[in-house]
Amino acid sequence: MFTYHQNCPIIFGAGAIDHLGEYVSELGNIKKALCIFDPGVEAAGIPARAMASLEKAGIACVPFNGIGSEPTIGMVDAAGALGLENKVDAIIGIGGGSSMDTTKATSILMEYPGPSKKYILAKPITMDTKTPVILVPTTSGTGSEATRVAVITQTETGGKWSVFVNTHLAVVDPELSMGMPASVTAYTGLDALSHAAECVTDNISQPHNQLLACAAISKIMKYLPIAWKEPENVEARTEMSLAADWAGIAFGETMCHVGHALADGLSVNLHTPHGYNCAMALPVALEYAAPAVPNEIRMVAEAMGLPLTGKESAEELGAMCANAVWDLMRQLELPSLKAKGFTREQCLKAAEEGYGSHLSSFCPVPVTREAAEKLAARMYDAYQ
Ligand SMILES: [Fe+2]
Numbered sequence: 001m002f003t004y005h006q007n008c009p010i011i012f013g014a015g016a017i018d019h020l021g022e023y024v025s026e027l028g029n030i031k032k033a034l035c036i037f038d039p040g041v042e043a044a045g046i047p048a049r050a051m052a053s054l055e056k057a058g059i060a061c062v063p064f065n066g067i068g069s070e071p072t073i074g075m076v077d078a079a080g081a082l083g084l085e086n087k088v089d090a091i092i093g094i095g096g097g098s099s100m101d102t103t104k105a106t107s108i109l110m111e112y113p114g115p116s117k118k119y120i121l122a123k124p125i126t127m128d129t130k131t132p133v134i135l136v137p138t139t140s141g142t143g144s145e146a147t148r149v150a151v152i153t154q155t156e157t158g159g160k161w162s163v164f165v166n167t168h169l170a171v172v173d174p175e176l177s178m179g180m181p182a183s184v185t186a187y188t189g190l191d192a193l194s195h196a197a198e199c200v201t202d203n204i205s206q207p208h209n210q211l212l213a214c215a216a217i218s219k220i221m222k223y224l225p226i227a228w229k230e231p232e233n234v235e236a237r238t239e240m241s242l243a244a245d246w247a248g249i250a251f252g253e254t255m256c257h258v259g260h261a262l263a264d265g266l267s268v269n270l271h272t273p274h275g276y277n278c279a280m281a282l283p284v285a286l287e288y289a290a291p292a293v294p295n296e297i298r299m300v301a302e303a304m305g306l307p308l309t310g311k312e313s314a315e316e317l318g319a320m321c322a323n324a325v326w327d328l329m330r331q332l333e334l335p336s337l338k339a340k341g342f343t344r345e346q347c348l349k350a351a352e353e354g355y356g357s358h359l360s361s362f363c364p365v366p367v368t369r370e371a372a373e374k375l376a377a378r379m380y381d382a383y384q
Pocket of ligand 1: 274
């Protein structure tokens with residue numbers, strides 16, 4: 001038995017940003033919106049376009065540009081205070097995962113008393129929020145616009161904790177991703193690949209998320225190198241935006257597993273970008289999970305377009321998928337952990353999160369402390 005659904009309507013297409021006001025108006029009775037973004041997106045002029053469209057539709061905008069590379073409880077509390085002070089009746093997140101996750105978490109404070117750390121706990125909880133949340137991604141990676149989860153960093157511990165809220169509309173305009181530098185295109189695209197491949201091989205995978213995730217994997221393997229090389233290639237940007245969104249729906253229905261757990265371990269200890277960390281962890285997570293999910297790892301290998309005879313063992317398929325990801329990483333010129341100046345010992349610290357994270361409970365092979373340590377070591381050793 002399984003459930004499949006989509007959280008909210010998703011409007012997809014080039015130029016959609018200039019119609020944001022019309023789309024938000026259709027949600028009904030919205031007069032003032034808090035618009036959350038980061039200074040980089042602001043410098044690219046994207047929030048200005050969004051707010052011009054909103055104001056044209058009679059929706060006043062309260063801008064908040066205090067988003068950094070990782071969303072923290074401090075950002076959520078600051079955005080929440082601004083929203084309450086201005087009595088906004090909707091919250092719009094424009095940006096990458098940090099802005100969209102902060103937007104989701106901020107919606108809690110519109111209805112429940114703060115501070116936000118009361119709701120962002122080591123064990124994820126679901127908050128029944130009513131304040132309209134509208135999400136506009138400017139990267140093609142996190143898929144955050146398609147999920148209910150907000151992953152927020154605890155400032156004191158550096159730990160990443162999740163909370164689930166209701167979302168109401170996503171507007172995906174692939175042209176917004178054209179401004180991403182090559183490295184960000186690579187990191188965010190590999191994050192999307194990790195969402196797709198991990199959710200196919202988790203222990204609650206089902207036909208609907210497999211359908212979307214495998215389609216996303218095929219698109220990413222084909223179009224990520226093109227988008228990386230040709231940032232203005234509309235076809236590649238469109239396919240990558242669609243792939244990231246589908247991967248988002250797919251992992252929102254199920255879960256990521258030990259790959260994202262190890263990636264969070266790298267984030268906490270090395271402060272490297274989420275997508276880079278996911279790329280380091282994905283190959284070893286696929287190798288590790290493969291023996292327990294022979295059919296699903298074959299689906300991933302097929303979606304990647306690997307040359308298969310049909311006679312490969314699950315272990316062989318896991319190794320082939322891992323090699324395909326490493327090849328893609330080399331093609332996108334991702335530096336290894338060693339090349340970035342980190343020691344093996346620093347990388348091994350990721351094992352703690354790999355073992356302790358709730359995400360690892362969705363890995364089809366149990367993740368012991370010893371296994372997490374081996375996986376962390378392999379992340380460092382296998383990709384040079
Ligand atoms: Fe991710």
